[in-house]
Amino acid sequence: MRIRIGASTFFVVSNATIAKEIFKTHDISFSSRYESGPSAYNIYRGTGFITGPYGAYYRFMRKLCATELFAGPQMDRYNKLREQEIERLLKSLMKSSREGKPCDLGLELAAMANNLTFRMIMNKRFCENNGSEAKRMRDSIVEIMELATKFGINELFGFLNKIDLFGNGKNLKDAMWRYDELIEEIMKGYEENEMNDRENEDKDMMDILLETYRDPDAEVKLTRNQIKHFLLELFMASVDSTSAAVQWAIAELINHPDVFKKLRDEIKSIVGSSRLVKESDVPKLPYLQAVVKESLRLHPPGPIIHRQCTNDCKINGYDIKAKTKTLINIHAIMRDPEVWKEPNEFIPERFVVNFSDQMNDRDDQMEMRGQDFSYIPFGGGRRGCSGVSLAYTVMHATIGAFVQCFDWKVKGGEKVDINVGLGFAGAMAIPLICYPITRFDPFLAYLPDQAF
Numbered sequence: 001m002r003i004r005i006g007a008s009t010f011f012v013v014s015n016a017t018i019a020k021e022i023f024k025t026h027d028i029s030f031s032s033r034y035e036s037g038p039s040a041y042n043i044y045r046g047t048g049f050i051t052g053p054y055g056a057y058y059r060f061m062r063k064l065c066a067t068e069l070f071a072g073p074q075m076d077r078y079n080k081l082r083e084q085e086i087e088r089l090l091k092s093l094m095k096s097s098r099e100g101k102p103c104d105l106g107l108e109l110a111a112m113a114n115n116l117t118f119r120m121i122m123n124k125r126f127c128e129n130n131g132s133e134a135k136r137m138r139d140s141i142v143e144i145m146e147l148a149t150k151f152g153i154n155e156l157f158g159f160l161n162k163i164d165l166f167g168n169g170k171n172l173k174d175a176m177w178r179y180d181e182l183i184e185e186i187m188k189g190y191e192e193n194e195m196n197d198r199e200n201e202d203k204d205m206m207d208i209l210l211e212t213y214r215d216p217d218a219e220v221k222l223t224r225n226q227i228k229h230f231l232l233e234l235f236m237a238s239v240d241s242t243s244a245a246v247q248w249a250i251a252e253l254i255n256h257p258d259v260f261k262k263l264r265d266e267i268k269s270i271v272g273s274s275r276l277v278k279e280s281d282v283p284k285l286p287y288l289q290a291v292v293k294e295s296l297r298l299h300p301p302g303p304i305i306h307r308q309c310t311n312d313c314k315i316n317g318y319d320i321k322a323k324t325k326t327l328i329n330i331h332a333i334m335r336d337p338e339v340w341k342e343p344n345e346f347i348p349e350r351f352v353v354n355f356s357d358q359m360n361d362r363d364d365q366m367e368m369r370g371q372d373f374s375y376i377p378f379g380g381g382r383r384g385c386s387g388v389s390l391a392y393t394v395m396h397a398t399i400g401a402f403v404q405c406f407d408w409k410v411k412g413g414e415k416v417d418i419n420v421g422l423g424f425a426g427a428m429a430i431p432l433i434c435y436p437i438t439r440f441d442p443f444l445a446y447l448p449d450q451a452f
Ligand code: HEM
Pocket: 049, 050, 062, 117, 234, 237, 238, 239, 241, 242, 245, 300, 301, 302, 305, 306, 377, 378, 379, 380, 381, 382, 383, 384, 385, 386, 387, 388, 390, 391, 392
């Protein structure tokens, strides 16, 4: 399907067969993105990694992310950080529980995900100032994202896009300069303390970025703006998506008490009643994995993927010209009634291997979905999400702990309203405000009569 918005024409993909052509058959032709949204007011315009074209700079940074942040040894290295941040979050929720106060789950989860991203990149800085810079970073990025969503269609694509009539462009630029000031201060702190000269094991991502920036023989010469833009994009890609994904899962669990109970029983049978569920328990918790998968199917943060075709090609018999902007509607693909039985229902069982009532008489749904591109919450091809293993790890550990430790009561009602709001991350329209009621406190010495 083609749609026109303002002066731009978009090629819109809403089924798995065509998604496969984009992500597999023509992967290389669709491996670029275009700068979407109010890019005219982006002070780092043209230096994007996530929003950038598929070229030498992109490939260099993707490799750096893979080796320094997401590879198996790095994931292991950051295990302690993840445990600490989840424990910090649980303690905050237990405090709300003791005081009988409601909590804004989205804010709590975003703070956790933000700390995690900050610590994976700049852990030394986090430890030195007790997380206060991470908080400033979050505030700055929230401000930028809120301002970026204020633009109307006409300001982005229509006749107003050159004249900033409502001042949205100026406000966005000012907010970006405030981010620039903060990140520059952090980078200077690293440079002044020469932290980056320490032994290899102590290096964090910021050390490596600055080292590459200074190295005249580096494979790719990084600029300061590229580093700043890269970090901004990484925070934007990781924090709100993870927070939204966990919130949606908890919302569905609250609305489906039978699923909630089944999951809690599974955790109890595998983990017991004396300790908190851990990342290493997850392979033995198939129902937890199924709950996470099903929630991502129904509520993918980032429901529309943006790509740009770099050369003329033929897709499903249609000629697609080079530079065509392409939108892949993964929300529609993962609810396609041709593929999914009861597509709008929350049924984690569909992801449990050997589930007797297999959909569409196919015995190998789990495998097939990877092949036929009907299950793509993290996109696909060479530009699929780099943080997928981290995202799954954090989701499993957080949702497992939430179900193990708390009962949840929704403020002002029995059920959670599951409408989608505005914004980049497919977040909930109405913030998830709820009362956590502690059922199991892993920070107390074990008491045999604890309810869990
Ligand atoms: C549940 C959480 C998350 C979801 C659902 C999600 C989903 C996505 C999607 C749909 C894309 C676009 C993929 C495409 O174009 O095919 C993407 C890109 C990306 N995501 Fe995630 N993401 C999540 C968490 C994270 C985290 C935690 C990180 C990093 C810490 C991350 C880093 C990235 C990056 C760097 C890209 C751009 C990849 C590239 O252009 O090569 N994401 N993500």
